Amino acid sequence: MDPLALARIQFAANISFHILFPTITIALAWLLVMFKFMHHRTGDNRWMAAYGFWVKIFALTFALGVVSGITMSFQFGTNWPGFMETVGNIAGPLLAYEILTAFFLEATFLGIMLFGNGRVSNRVHTLATTLVAMSTSMSAYWILVLNTWMQHPVGFEMIDGQAFPTDWSAILWNDSLILRFSHMMLASGLTASFLMAGVSSYRWLRGDTALGVKAALRTGVTAAAIIIPIQIWVGDTHGLDTLKVQPQKIAAIEAIWETEQGAPLLLFAWPDEETRSNKFEIGIPKGASLILTHSLNGEIRGLNEFEGGHPPVAPVFFAFRVMVGIGFLMLFVSWIAAWQMRNNDTPSRRVGKVLVWMSFSGWFATLAGWYVTEIGRQPYLVSGVLRTADAVSAVPAPALLTTLVVYLCLYAFLLVAYVTTIFYMARKGSNLGRVEELPKEEINALGVAG
Amino acid sequence: MTENLDWLPVAFAGMMALAMLIYAILDGYDLGVGILLPEANADEKDRMIASIGPFWDANETWLVLGVGLLLVAFPKAHGIVLSTLYLPVASMLIGLILRGVAFDFRAKAKTQTKTLWDRLFFAGSLMAAMSQGYMLGRYITGFDPSTGALGFAVLSGLCVAAGYALIGACWLIMKTEDVLQRKAIKWGRTYLLVTCVGIVSVSIVNPLVNSRIFDRWFAVPEIFWLAPVPVITAVLAILCYRSLRSLPKEGDKHCWIPFACTVGINVLAFAGLAYSFFPYIVPDQLTIWEAASATGSLLFIFYGVCVVLPAILLYTAFSYRVFWGKAVPLKYD
Numbered sequence: 001m002d003p004l005a006l007a008r009i010q011f012a013a014n015i016s017f018h019i020l021f022p023t024i025t026i027a028l029a030w031l032l033v034m035f036k037f038m039h040h041r042t043g044d045n046r047w048m049a050a051y052g053f054w055v056k057i058f059a060l061t062f063a064l065g066v067v068s069g070i071t072m073s074f075q076f077g078t079n080w081p082g083f084m085e086t087v088g089n090i091a092g093p094l095l096a097y098e099i100l101t102a103f104f105l106e107a108t109f110l111g112i113m114l115f116g117n118g119r120v121s122n123r124v125h126t127l128a129t130t131l132v133a134m135s136t137s138m139s140a141y142w143i144l145v146l147n148t149w150m151q152h153p154v155g156f157e158m159i160d161g162q163a164f165p166t167d168w169s170a171i172l173w174n175d176s177l178i179l180r181f182s183h184m185m186l187a188s189g190l191t192a193s194f195l196m197a198g199v200s201s202y203r204w205l206r207g208d209t210a211l212g213v214k215a216a217l218r219t220g221v222t223a224a225a226i227i228i229p230i231q232i233w234v235g236d237t238h239g240l241d242t243l244k245v246q247p248q249k250i251a252a253i254e255a256i257w258e259t260e261q262g263a264p265l266l267l268f269a270w271p272d273e274e275t276r277s278n279k280f281e282i283g284i285p286k287g288a289s290l291i292l293t294h295s296l297n298g299e300i301r302g303l304n305e306f307e308g309g310h311p312p313v314a315p316v317f318f319a320f321r322v323m324v325g326i327g328f329l330m331l332f333v334s335w336i337a338a339w340q341m342r343n344n345d346t347p348s349r350r351v352g353k354v355l356v357w358m359s360f361s362g363w364f365a366t367l368a369g370w371y372v373t374e375i376g377r378q379p380y381l382v383s384g385v386l387r388t389a390d391a392v393s394a395v396p397a398p399a400l401l402t403t404l405v406v407y408l409c410l411y412a413f414l415l416v417a418y419v420t421t422i423f424y425m426a427r428k429g430s431n432l433g434r435v436e437e438l439p440k441e442e443i444n445a446l447g448v449a450g
Numbered sequence: 451m452t453e454n455l456d457w458l459p460v461a462f463a464g465m466m467a468l469a470m471l472i473y474a475i476l477d478g479y480d481l482g483v484g485i486l487l488p489e490a491n492a493d494e495k496d497r498m499i500a501s502i503g504p505f506w507d508a509n510e511t512w513l514v515l516g517v518g519l520l521l522v523a524f525p526k527a528h529g530i531v532l533s534t535l536y537l538p539v540a541s542m543l544i545g546l547i548l549r550g551v552a553f554d555f556r557a558k559a560k561t562q563t564k565t566l567w568d569r570l571f572f573a574g575s576l577m578a579a580m581s582q583g584y585m586l587g588r589y590i591t592g593f594d595p596s597t598g599a600l601g602f603a604v605l606s607g608l609c610v611a612a613g614y615a616l617i618g619a620c621w622l623i624m625k626t627e628d629v630l631q632r633k634a635i636k637w638g639r640t641y642l643l644v645t646c647v648g649i650v651s652v653s654i655v656n657p658l659v660n661s662r663i664f665d666r667w668f669a670v671p672e673i674f675w676l677a678p679v680p681v682i683t684a685v686l687a688i689l690c691y692r693s694l695r696s697l698p699k700e701g702d703k704h705c706w707i708p709f710a711c712t713v714g715i716n717v718l719a720f721a722g723l724a725y726s727f728f729p730y731i732v733p734d735q736l737t738i739w740e741a742a743s744a745t746g747s748l749l750f751i752f753y754g755v756c757v758v759l760p761a762i763l764l765y766t767a768f769s770y771r772v773f774w775g776k777a778v779p780l781k782y783d
Binding site: 120394421 | 503504505507508510511513514515517518519520521522523525526528529530531532533536537539540543544546547548550551553554555558559560743744746747750751754755758759762765766769772773
C-alpha cells in the first residue's frame, strides 16, 4: 500500500481515538467543579455522591486521553517530519506552550484531585479540581490555535520554503479561532452531558436509588438542552466563516460542482469525483444559498474552480450530514427529556431508554465534525502552504502497516474495555451506592475515589 | 537579528536534557514498580500501585516535554531520530498505553479481569523500559545497523529495565513498610548488582563502538576532570549497597538513602552520556546549531519556559509534599 495513505490512516486512527477522551474530560471536569460548588453552597450530599461516581469515570477517561496523547506527540515527528520542518517555527511554540501551561498543571493537580482528599483541605481540593478543569480547557485552546492556523494560516512569511512568524498576536487570535474554539468546547459539553444523562438514565432505569443519580440525570439533560441550540447557532456561524476562508471546503460540504447562484441544499446525493457531478440528488431549491449567503440567489463557488486543490467530496459531504443529523437528534431528545422533567425527577421510561442509547452520541458527532474540517483541508496539511503528500515521512510501508494493525487492535480492545467498564461501574454503583445510609465521613471519602 | 544568539540552542539542549533526566528518574521509579509487580501478592500489588497513583501521570508529562522540546527546538533531529527509531518508539508507546490504562482498569473493571490488567501493567512497564533502553543503545551507536550494534542496543534495553527496577525498589523502600518493605530491600539488592554490571558493560562498549567517544573520554587533560564521574558513581553504588544491607532500621531511619544514591548514579550516568555527545544531537550527523529552529521562535518559547518551568517545579514539589510518607491503599469504591 501507498505509504502516504498508510501514514494518513495511522495518524487519523490515533487522533480519532485520542479525541474521544478529551472530548469527554474537557467538559466533564467543569461539571465536576459544578458538583463541588453545589455541594459547598447547598450542603446537599446528592452533589457529593454524584461527584464521587463521576470523578471515577473522569479518572478512567483522563488516563485514556493521556496515553493516547503521548502517542500523538511522537507521531508528529514519525509520520509527518515535513510538517515541523516547514512550519515548525509556528507549530513548535504552540505545542510547547500547550505542554508547559496545560499538561503539567492538569497531570499534577489530577493526582491531588483524585487522591488528595483527606490530605488537603476541602478548599485546596476544590482548587485542584478547578485547576484541572482550567488546564484541560487551556490545552484545547492551544491545540485549536494550531489547528486554526493550519486551516487559515496568518501572521507569517515564507523564506526558503520555511514559515517564519511575523505577527504572533494574529496567530494567537486568528479571526476564525473563536468560532472553532467555541464549536469544540460546546461539542465537548454535549458529549459529556449526553454521557452523564445516558449513564444516569441507565442507573435510574435499573432501579438504582443511590443518591446523586437523579441529580446527575437532571444535570446532563439540562446541560444538553441548553448547549445544543447554542451549538447549532455557532456551527452555522462557523460555516459562514468557512465560506470566506475555505470556500472549497464549503463546496465539498454542499457537493456543489459548478459555481452557481441560488444553489440547492442537498439532503442526499452521491458525489462522483470521476464525472464531477452528483447522482441521486434530493435537495431543497436555493437552500444552500439561503443558509450560506442569507440570500436566495447568493453565489456559491463550485468545486470546479478549485480543481486539483479541493478535498475529496464524498467523505466531507457525508460526514457533515452525520454531524448535523446527530445535532438535530440531540436537540429533539434533550428538549423532550427536559420538557418531561419540568415537573418530574425523571423523563418517561421510553425517553430514558433513548438517552441510554445516546450515551456516546457526542463521540459520533464530534468525530464526524472533525472529519469534515480535517478532510476538508486536504490536499493540504497547512492550507495553501504545505501539501500533505510533501510532509510524509520515509518510513517504509511494511513498518507503517505492522504498527497500524497493532494500534488498531489495541484501540479496539481499549474501546470495548472502556465502554463495558463504564456500564459495569454504573451497575456496581447501584449495589454500592446506598449513600444515604452512610455516615458523613464516608460520604466525603467518596470524593477520594479514583 | 544581529545579536548573537548561539547560546539559545545550547539552552534548549540543556532544558531537553533536564526534562529527559527528570523523566528517567520519575517515570523510572514508577515503571520500575510495574516491572516488580509480578513478584508481589495481591494485597502488596494494590499498595505498590497506590504508591505511584498520584504521580505517574505527571511523571510521563516529562517525556512529552522532552520529546516536545526536541520537536519544537530541533525539528530536523526529531524527524531523523524518530523515523529511524520508528519501531521501538511504537513498541514503547504501546507499552505506555497498556500500563497507563491498566492503572485505572484494574481497579474499576470486573474483579475477574483484574489479573489480566495486572499482567498488562507489568508487560507494558517492561516493554516501555526495554524500548527506551534499546533506543538509547541505538542512539549511542549512532544508529549503526550492524548486528553488533543492535546487540549492544538490546543489552542497553536490559540495563535500563534493571535500572528502573532498582529505582522502583528504592522508591518502595521509602513508601512502604513491614513485609513489603523488606521485599523491596531484597529486590533493591538484586537489581543494584544487575544495574552495576549493566553500567560497567555499557561504559566499556560505548567507547569501543564509537571512536569519537573514545577520543572524548581518554583525551588529556579532559580525562582528569572527567575521572570523578566514574569514581563518584562507584562510591554511590557501594553506599547504596551498604544501605540496602543494613535496612530496615529502627524507626525507619535512612530509608531514603538507597533512593538518593540511585538518583545520584542516574544523574552521573546521564551527565556522562550528555558530555559524550555534545554538541551533536544526532550522533556524528547533526549538531544542535544545525538542527535548531528559527531563533525568533526559540526566544518566544524560552521566555515562556523561564516563567513556567519554576512554577511547574514548585507545584510538583507541592504534590510530593501532599503525598509525603507511607502509601495508604487508594480507595476506589
